[in-house]
Amino acid sequence: MNDMTTLTKPRVETVLKDWETDQEVRWCPGCGDYAILKAVQRTLPMLGADPKNTVFVSGIGCSSRFPYYVESYGFHTIHGRAPAVATGVKLANPELDVWIVTGDGDGLSIGGNHTMHILRRNLDCQILLFNNEIYGLTKGQYSPTSRAGTRSPSSPAGSVDHPAKPAAFALGSGARFIARAYDVAKQLSDVLIAAYNHKGAAFVEIFQNCIVYNKDVFADFTEKKNADDGQLWVENGKPMLFGKGTKGIALDREALALKVVDVTDGDWQAAGVIIHDVTNRSVAHMLVEMPFGSFPMALGVLYDDPASSFEEAVVEQNARLAAGKTPDLQKLVSQGQTWIVSAGPATDAAEAGSAGSGPEL
Amino acid sequence: MASAASQSTAPLASDETVPEAVVVRFAGDSGDGMQLTGGQFTLSTALAGNDLATFPDFPAEIRAPQGTLFGVSAFQINFGSSDITTAGDAPDILIAMNPAALKTNVTDLKAGGLIIADSGEFNDRNLAKAKYESNPLQDGSLARWQLLSFDISALTLESVKPFGLGNKEALRCKNMWTLGLALWLFDRSREPIVDWLKAKFAKAPELADANIAALNAGHAYGETAELAVPVKQLHLPPAPAPEGLYRTVTGAEAISLGLVAGAQLAGLPMFFGGYPITPASAILHHLSRLKEFGVTTFQAEDEIAAIASAIGASYAGSLGVTSSSGPGIALKGEAMGLAIMTELPLIIVNSQRGGPSTGLPTKTEQSDLYQAVYGRNGDAPMPVLAARSPADAFDVAIEAVRIAIEYMTPVMLLTDGYIANAAEPWHVPDMSTYAPFKAKFLETIPEGGLKPFARNEKLARPWIKPGTPDLMHRIGGIEKEVNTGHINYEPANHQAMTELRRDKVLGVARGIRQGVEIGEETGKLAVVGWGSTFGPIHQAVRRARRKGHDVAHIHIRHIWPLPENLGDLLKGYDQILVPEMNTGQLKTVLRDQYLVDARPLNKISGQPFRIAEIEAAIEGMLA
Ligand SMILES: Cc1ncc(C[n+]2csc(CCOP(=O)(O)OP(=O)(O)O)c2C)c(N)n1
Ligand code: SF4
Ligand SMILES: [Mg+2]
Numbered sequence: 001m002n003d004m005t006t007l008t009k010p011r012v013e014t015v016l017k018d019w020e021t022d023q024e025v026r027w028c029p030g031c032g033d034y035a036i037l038k039a040v041q042r043t044l045p046m047l048g049a050d051p052k053n054t055v056f057v058s059g060i061g062c063s064s065r066f067p068y069y070v071e072s073y074g075f076h077t078i079h080g081r082a083p084a085v086a087t088g089v090k091l092a093n094p095e096l097d098v099w100i101v102t103g104d105g106d107g108l109s110i111g112g113n114h115t116m117h118i119l120r121r122n123l124d125c126q127i128l129l130f131n132n133e134i135y136g137l138t139k140g141q142y143s144p145t146s147r148a149g150t151r152s153p154s155s156p157a158g159s160v161d162h163p164a165k166p167a168a169f170a171l172g173s174g175a176r177f178i179a180r181a182y183d184v185a186k187q188l189s190d191v192l193i194a195a196y197n198h199k200g201a202a203f204v205e206i207f208q209n210c211i212v213y214n215k216d217v218f219a220d221f222t223e224k225k226n227a228d229d230g231q232l233w234v235e236n237g238k239p240m241l242f243g244k245g246t247k248g249i250a251l252d253r254e255a256l257a258l259k260v261v262d263v264t265d266g267d268w269q270a271a272g273v274i275i276h277d278v279t280n281r282s283v284a285h286m287l288v289e290m291p292f293g294s295f296p297m298a299l300g301v302l303y304d305d306p307a308s309s310f311e312e313a314v315v316e317q318n319a320r321l322a323a324g325k326t327p328d329l330q331k332l333v334s335q336g337q338t339w340i341v342s343a344g345p346a347t348d349a350a351e352a353g354s355a356g357s358g359p360e361l
Numbered sequence: 362m363a364s365a366a367s368q369s370t371a372p373l374a375s376d377e378t379v380p381e382a383v384v385v386r387f388a389g390d391s392g393d394g395m396q397l398t399g400g401q402f403t404l405s406t407a408l409a410g411n412d413l414a415t416f417p418d419f420p421a422e423i424r425a426p427q428g429t430l431f432g433v434s435a436f437q438i439n440f441g442s443s444d445i446t447t448a449g450d451a452p453d454i455l456i457a458m459n460p461a462a463l464k465t466n467v468t469d470l471k472a473g474g475l476i477i478a479d480s481g482e483f484n485d486r487n488l489a490k491a492k493y494e495s496n497p498l499q500d501g502s503l504a505r506w507q508l509l510s511f512d513i514s515a516l517t518l519e520s521v522k523p524f525g526l527g528n529k530e531a532l533r534c535k536n537m538w539t540l541g542l543a544l545w546l547f548d549r550s551r552e553p554i555v556d557w558l559k560a561k562f563a564k565a566p567e568l569a570d571a572n573i574a575a576l577n578a579g580h581a582y583g584e585t586a587e588l589a590v591p592v593k594q595l596h597l598p599p600a601p602a603p604e605g606l607y608r609t610v611t612g613a614e615a616i617s618l619g620l621v622a623g624a625q626l627a628g629l630p631m632f633f634g635g636y637p638i639t640p641a642s643a644i645l646h647h648l649s650r651l652k653e654f655g656v657t658t659f660q661a662e663d664e665i666a667a668i669a670s671a672i673g674a675s676y677a678g679s680l681g682v683t684s685s686s687g688p689g690i691a692l693k694g695e696a697m698g699l700a701i702m703t704e705l706p707l708i709i710v711n712s713q714r715g716g717p718s719t720g721l722p723t724k725t726e727q728s729d730l731y732q733a734v735y736g737r738n739g740d741a742p743m744p745v746l747a748a749r750s751p752a753d754a755f756d757v758a759i760e761a762v763r764i765a766i767e768y769m770t771p772v773m774l775l776t777d778g779y780i781a782n783a784a785e786p787w788h789v790p791d792m793s794t795y796a797p798f799k800a801k802f803l804e805t806i807p808e809g810g811l812k813p814f815a816r817n818e819k820l821a822r823p824w825i826k827p828g829t830p831d832l833m834h835r836i837g838g839i840e841k842e843v844n845t846g847h848i849n850y851e852p853a854n855h856q857a858m859t860e861l862r863r864d865k866v867l868g869v870a871r872g873i874r875q876g877v878e879i880g881e882e883t884g885k886l887a888v889v890g891w892g893s894t895f896g897p898i899h900q901a902v903r904r905a906r907r908k909g910h911d912v913a914h915i916h917i918r919h920i921w922p923l924p925e926n927l928g929d930l931l932k933g934y935d936q937i938l939v940p941e942m943n944t945g946q947l948k949t950v951l952r953d954q955y956l957v958d959a960r961p962l963n964k965i966s967g968q969p970f971r972i973a974e975i976e977a978a979i980e981g982m983l984a
Binding site for chain 2: 021023051052053054055057060067068071072073074075076077078081083084085086087088089090091092093095096113114116117314317318321322325326327329330332333334335336337338339340341342
């Protein structure tokens with residue numbers, strides 16, 4: 001949509017290896033986090049990103065160990081607060097590329113409040129939420145995105161909570177960019193590029209396989225055999241087709257809802273299949289709410305409609321308020337209701353012509 | 362209109378000589394504009410050259426039901442020709458705008474003191490709301506005091522008649538009528554108030570005119586009316602003060618100015634993250650108007666986000682500052698640990714209020730000392746400073762910034778509701794006398810390679826901001842390896858890092874010497890205080906010394922680490938008394954650190970100490 005950012009920032013030529021640190025990666029072998037890390041390290045050179053101007057900020061969780069493995073600046077903060085720390089980083093230096101890495105527990109449970117507010121304010125950053133539908137680091141308790149009935153150490157008889165839908169939460173919070181992908185998807189890189197190129201808060205939900213505590217919960221659409229019918233990769237300006245082009249998403253005008261239609265001989269127009277418009281917020285709402293099972297999982301850039309970003313507005317307002325004023329400390333402390341004590345009686349400093357007129361001492 | 366007068370032994374009776382200091386309390390309904398009246402009276406007092414101290418005391422409710430006892434708002438000012446350090450123990454004059462204001466305040470009034478009451482408000486309804494069974498203005502129950510009561514409401518309505526205001530708006534001018542009378546009483550010029558009214562109501566000149574008319578009418582009333590009590594005008598000569606430019610300043614203003622000055626002296630932009638809470642909000646309000654000093658203010662979604670964003674800003678090379686009051690400081694605890702662990706500079710201002718929980722949000726207390734010194738998980742040392750008065754808060758804020766930057770550490774600055782709101786005259790400092798302490802960033806790879814947790818002679822690590830070429834590195838809350846900063850869980854390393862963090866903070870005490878405010882460096886009794894108890898301790902010790910007692914006043918600014926000589930100093934006294942507005946927190950720290958027999962004097966009523974309370978304790982100990 002809006003690739004001004006990449007155009008205005010000087011491109012720096014790097015290769016994948018430049019983004020690897022000397023730290024031993026400590027995720028469980030086979031964890032989906034490895035694939036996401038590689039995808040990010042592969043994508044950063046494509047973006048022309050500059051390691052010295054790149055900051056990864058994370059909370060706490062397996063996912064939040066991410067910054068230690070990327071050769072850039074990185075801040076592993078406290079549980080749930082990465083968006084708030086990132087807001088301070090970006091306001092202090094708007095030139096930095098800020099990436100937030102969070103988990104379903106970190107970003108939607110303890111840090112749900114901050115996730116909501118960073119999206120509403122629209123801070124220019126990329127938010128990668130690794131959704132494994134479990135608390136990985138604390139050894140497998142159910143999380144706010146766990147499906148009802150999830151058996152875990154803290155829910156031996158199955159959880160009874162209604163799960164949160166990260167993308168719907170983000171959209172409801174005012175996000176202007178929503179995308180979805182999964183750890184080993186080859187399209188993840190394209191999604192990251194789109195997120196980076198979006199000026200404002202870009203929310204990316206990445207389904208991640210926690211092979212230890214929640215193995216294969218996304219297999220219904222990520223497994224090769226389920227991919228065709230289970231995945232709907234949306235693309236701006238293209239019809240919403242899946243199942244190798246044999247099925248599509250159309251609007252049920254009566255129910256004001258989406259429906260799956262069959263497409264014969266590639267004639268999607270006849271079937272009434274919708275053309276994806278990334279700026280259409282109503283369609284975005286329907287896509288993020290689309291129930292998996294009777295529908296495929298909507299993946300790719302679901303919504304991308306930039307608006308002015310928070311740090312831009314802050315910088316602009318600060319500059320406007322400061323314009324024409326000189327930061328004179330002596331004058332500042334001399335303001336207010338002043339008077340002068342001299343050998344004679346006190347006089348109103350305003351009358352004596354000195355109020356706010358600079359050093360008198 | 363007239364009222365019963367009592368025998369006049371008051372300091373204000375016509376046959377008395379001029380007192381050295383006078384305490385006046387304005388009390389009314391929260392809608393009566395008492396804080397504004399007090400503020401303007403304060404300005405007039407300052408212009409008259411008197412020294413002064415004020416105590417605004419208002420209810421927690423924004424618009425408490427009219428006429429109720431809990432809706433009373435009061436403003437006390439103590440002013441005079443000598444050094445004033447407290448808002449005064451007991452008022453000499455009480456101005457009561459309604460029965461509730463009289464009821465909640467009159468018992469504080471000195472015997473023989475003067476009550477000025479608006480009899481127009483003493484109707485059945487208001488008397489019932491104040492739970493008076495009969496009208497105190499008429500039933501003789503106020504015989505211990507002098508009473509002047511007249512229908513201020515009616516007199517105000519009369520004076521503003523020409524301006525065609527509605528009844529409600531016209532009655533709003535009551536406070537200016539009352540102020541006019543008070544100005545007459547102390548022989549003050551009306552001019553600055555008239556100028557202020559004109560500026561305040563520049564957009565509504567009829568309101569300016571009406572208020573000025575009410576002010577003039579109140580003044581004229583004093584001058585011409587045959588007052589029932591023979592009250593004469595009082596002119597208190599100016600207090601001796603060094604020559605120069607003065608202004609009034611509240612603690613909240615002084616802290617804001619001090620933080621800005623500190624950031625400027627450090628050559629840093631300031632980032633302030635805050636979330637509204639009484640009585641800390643005023644700092645957020647002040648700083649949000651100072652953008653030309655490179656200040657960015659951020660109203661966060663909660664206190665945790667406020668401190669977390671400030672930590673992010675410090676990480677990126679700004680001076681991160683956050684501010685709150687007890688409940689919010691509690692929420693920031695975990696993030697303070699992060700700032701300690703990542704060794705980033707940060708200022709946390711705690712405007713203490715009565716606790717625990719929501720407690721007494723608009724009342725003052727010093728009960729967060731433990732929280733400041735000890736209140737975090739893990740061995741999490743952090744320097745703590747305390748301001749003693751509104752004007753002192755300026756220098757303390759600068760000191761906090763200096764320590765934060767020189768030692769790469771978060772610093773907590775303790776103030777309280779009293780200091781935050783109270784105003785006092787401030788000899789405007791000459792900024793050229795403050796030595797800069799420029800912050801330095803590491804910008805190139807040092808010899809031997811990049812070590813983000815290598816240390817200088819102060820044990821401070823280098824400050825490296827993102828955006829710097831070649832110095833990319835990762836920091837976080839997990840224990841770090843000595844020097845390299847890599848994740849490290851080894852037992853010996855954690856021991857070493859914990860000790861380094863402790864020693865770094867203890868090192869702040871180097872060169873910090875505790876002096877004695879009044880008295881000798883050894884003796885029978887030291888009264889040791891911190892924070893806003895300065896005023897009453899100071900006066901109490903002064904009075905006791907005048908009576909010949911061997912007593913000294915020590916007031917601690919550096920709460921943690923304590924000044925390097927404090928232990929030796931305290932051991933030079935036979936006895937130690939620690940007055941605090943808590944249940945004995947500094948007392949416990951002193952006992953723990955120095956094994957001295959510090960005795961507590963505690964007041965937890967949400968009100969500052971009276972001088973007499975401390976004086977009595979001193980005499981008790983020396984008896
Ligand atoms: C204040 C606080 N509470 C609790 C924890 C313990 N804790 C660490 S990670 C975590 C949950 C992480 O889940 P998620 O964000 O989904 O990350 P994942 O490990 O699944 O990647 C919890 C509860 C903590 N570190 N801090
Ligand atoms: S516990 Fe799960 S999420 Fe965490 S590292 Fe292991 S596989 Fe990955
Ligand atoms: Mg998780």
